[in-house]
Amino acid sequence: MTTTPLRDRASWKALEQHHAEIGGRHLRELFAEDPGRGERMCAEAAGLYLDYSKNRATDETMRLLVELARESELERRRDMMFRGERVNTSERRSVLHVALRMPKGASLVVEGVDVVAEVHEVLDRMAGFAQRVRSGEWKGHTGKPIKNIVNIGIGGSDLGPVMAYEALRHYSRRDLTFRFVSNVDSTDIVEATRDLFADETLFVVSSKTFGTSETLANAHSARDWLVGQLGTEEAVARHFVAVSTNAERVAEFGIDTANMFGFWDWVGGRYSMDSAIGLSTMVAIGPEHFREMLAGFHEMDEHFRTAPLGENLPVLMGLLAVWYVNFFGVQSIGVMPYEQYLKRFPAYLQQLTMESNGKHVTLDGEVVDYDTGPVYWGEPGTNGQHSFYQLIHQGTRLIPVDLIGFGASLNPLRDHHDLLMANVFAQAQALAFGKTEEEVRAEGTDPGVVPHRVMRGNRPTNVLLAQRLTPHLLGALVALYEHSVFTQGTIWGIDSFDQWGVELGKVLAAQITPELESPTDPDLTHDSSTNTLIRHYRALKQS
Numbered sequence: 001m002t003t004t005p006l007r008d009r010a011s012w013k014a015l016e017q018h019h020a021e022i023g024g025r026h027l028r029e030l031f032a033e034d035p036g037r038g039e040r041m042c043a044e045a046a047g048l049y050l051d052y053s054k055n056r057a058t059d060e061t062m063r064l065l066v067e068l069a070r071e072s073e074l075e076r077r078r079d080m081m082f083r084g085e086r087v088n089t090s091e092r093r094s095v096l097h098v099a100l101r102m103p104k105g106a107s108l109v110v111e112g113v114d115v116v117a118e119v120h121e122v123l124d125r126m127a128g129f130a131q132r133v134r135s136g137e138w139k140g141h142t143g144k145p146i147k148n149i150v151n152i153g154i155g156g157s158d159l160g161p162v163m164a165y166e167a168l169r170h171y172s173r174r175d176l177t178f179r180f181v182s183n184v185d186s187t188d189i190v191e192a193t194r195d196l197f198a199d200e201t202l203f204v205v206s207s208k209t210f211g212t213s214e215t216l217a218n219a220h221s222a223r224d225w226l227v228g229q230l231g232t233e234e235a236v237a238r239h240f241v242a243v244s245t246n247a248e249r250v251a252e253f254g255i256d257t258a259n260m261f262g263f264w265d266w267v268g269g270r271y272s273m274d275s276a277i278g279l280s281t282m283v284a285i286g287p288e289h290f291r292e293m294l295a296g297f298h299e300m301d302e303h304f305r306t307a308p309l310g311e312n313l314p315v316l317m318g319l320l321a322v323w324y325v326n327f328f329g330v331q332s333i334g335v336m337p338y339e340q341y342l343k344r345f346p347a348y349l350q351q352l353t354m355e356s357n358g359k360h361v362t363l364d365g366e367v368v369d370y371d372t373g374p375v376y377w378g379e380p381g382t383n384g385q386h387s388f389y390q391l392i393h394q395g396t397r398l399i400p401v402d403l404i405g406f407g408a409s410l411n412p413l414r415d416h417h418d419l420l421m422a423n424v425f426a427q428a429q430a431l432a433f434g435k436t437e438e439e440v441r442a443e444g445t446d447p448g449v450v451p452h453r454v455m456r457g458n459r460p461t462n463v464l465l466a467q468r469l470t471p472h473l474l475g476a477l478v479a480l481y482e483h484s485v486f487t488q489g490t491i492w493g494i495d496s497f498d499q500w501g502v503e504l505g506k507v508l509a510a511q512i513t514p515e516l517e518s519p520t521d522p523d524l525t526h527d528s529s530t531n532t533l534i535r536h537y538r539a540l541k542q543s
C-alpha cells in the first residue's frame with residue numbers, strides 16, 4: 001500500500017489549492033464558459049450512460065482526482081483484489097465477489113484452487129434446484145408443488161435478495177409468491193406466513209455463518225409453524241433448504257446438507273447477492289435471467305479493471321464522492337432511482353456503501369485525519385420530489401444526488417414514462433442552475449416573497465441513463481456502485497470489506513437477553529441508564 005499519508009500526497013495538496021480556486025464557482029458560470037461540457041463530461045459502460053457534467057468540477061478537477069487515484073495506487077489495489085490477494089486485511093481474507101460472475105471456462109486460481117470452477121459448480125446446482133421448484137417437480141411433504149418461497153436472512157443475506165427480487169419482478173414467475181423475513185421482531189415472520197399454507201411453502205435459510213441470532217430465531221419459528229401445520233418433524237426436509245458456508249451448523253439445525261448451497265469466506269455478506277445467497281432470486285427469475293445478471297456484473301467488472309481511470313464509470317463516481325466529502329464537507333449523497341422496480345435499491349446501497357466505508361482507521365490502524373464514507377440514502381422518484389427534495393433545493397446543506405433513469409418503462413401506459421423522465425431532467429436542471437433573484441422578480445413576484453422563491457442552484461448531480469431495467473443492467477448497476485465504493489475506500493486507505501463496528505452491539509445483546517428473560521430480578525451491573533431501562537422494560541413486560 002501507499003506509504004504517503006493521504007493529506008501529504010502531492011495530488012491532495014493540488015486539489016486543496018484547486019478547491020480554493022474553483023470551489024465557490026457556480027455551475028451557471030461553468031456551463032457558460034464551457035458550453036460543450038454536457039457533451040464531453042460523460043462516460044458509458046455496460047449499458048449505462050453517465051452524465052457527470054453537472055458536478056462542481058472542471059476538466060482540471062477530474063485530472064487532479066485521477067492523479068489522486070494513481071497516487072493512492074488504485075490500479076495496483078484493484079489488480080490485487082482481482083488476483084485474489086488478501087485485501088481485506090483486518091479479516092485476512094481475499095475479496096473475490098468479482099469471481100462470482102466470471103464466465104464459465106474462465107479460471108482464477110487462488111491459493112491452489114480454481115475458484116471460478118467452484119463458483120460454476122454451485123451455480124449449476126442452484127440452477128437444477130431452481131428448475132425443480134419452478135417446474136413443480138420439487139414436491140412438499142404432502143406431495144404438493146411449492147407455491148411460496150420465504151427467504152430468511154438478515155443484512156447481506158436479505159438486502160440483496162429482496163432488492164433483486166423487487167428490481168426484477170417483471171421477469172419473475174407471477175404464480176409463485178416470494179417473501180423476505182429478516183427482523184427478529186416476530187411480526188416479520190408472522191405477517192410473512194399468515195396467509196400461506198405450509199405444505200406449499202419453502203424456506204430458504206440464508207446465512208453465511210449460520211450463527212446469526214435473528215436468522216436462527218426466525219428459522220426456528222418457521223420450523224415450529226411448519227411442523228405445527230403439517231404435524232411432523234419429517235416435513236422439514238422438503239420445506240427447508242440452506243445457503244451457507246457452514247455445513248456443520250446447517251446439519252445441526254436439521255437441514256440435510258444435500259439441500260445446502262455453499263459459498264466462500266471470500267464473499268462478503270454485502271457483496272453476496274450474486275452468490276448462492278441469490279437462490280431466491282434465481283427461483284424467481286429463472287437460471288437464464290440470473291446468468292444474464294451475472295454477465296452484467298462481469299461487463300462492469302471488466303470495464304473497471306481495464307478502462308482508463310478518466311473514462312472509468314466507477315472510478316469517476318468514486319472520485320467525485322471523495323471530492324465532495326473531503327473538499328466540500330459533504331455529509332450525505334442521495335441516490336434516486338426513477339424506476340419503481342428499484343424501490344429497494346437505496347436501502348441495498350446503504351449497506352453496501354456505509355458498512356464498507358464507515359471506518360475511522362486506515363489499513364495500518366492509524367486514526368484518519370479526514371472524513372471517510374458519507375451517508376447514502378434515497379427513495380424512488382418522483383415520490384421524493386414531493387417530500388424531502390425541498391431540503392436538497394433550498395436547504396443549507398450540500399447534498400450531491402445520483403438520478404437514475406431509463407429509456408423505456410417495463411409497463412408502458414399513456415405518457416407516464418415521459419412524465420417520469422421529464423422530472424429527472426428537470427430536477428437535475430433546477431438543482432444545478434436554480435432561479436436567480438432577477439428571474440424571480442421578473443415574474444412579478446411580491447417583493448416580500450422574492451427571497452423565498454430564489455433557488456440558489458449549484459447543487460451537483462450525476463445522471464445515469466440506461467435503455468431499460470433488465471437483469472443484465474441490474475448486475476452492471478450494482479457492480480458500478482461496488483467498485484465506486486472500492487475506489488473511495490482505496491483513496492481513504494481503509495478496509496472496505498470488514499465490519500467490526502456491528503460486533504459490539506451483538507455481544508452486548510447476548511449479555512442482556514438472559515437479564516430480560518430471567519424470572520427473578522437479575523443482578524444488573526451495566527451503567528445506570530442501561531440498568532434503569534432494563535428494570536423499566538421488565539416492569540412493562542409484566543404489567
Ligand code: G6Q
Binds near residue numbers: 211270
Ligand atoms: C455484510 C455483513 C452482514 C451480514 C449479516 C448476516 O457484509 O457481514 O450484514 O451479511 O450479519 O450474516 P450471516 O449471513 O452470517 O447470517
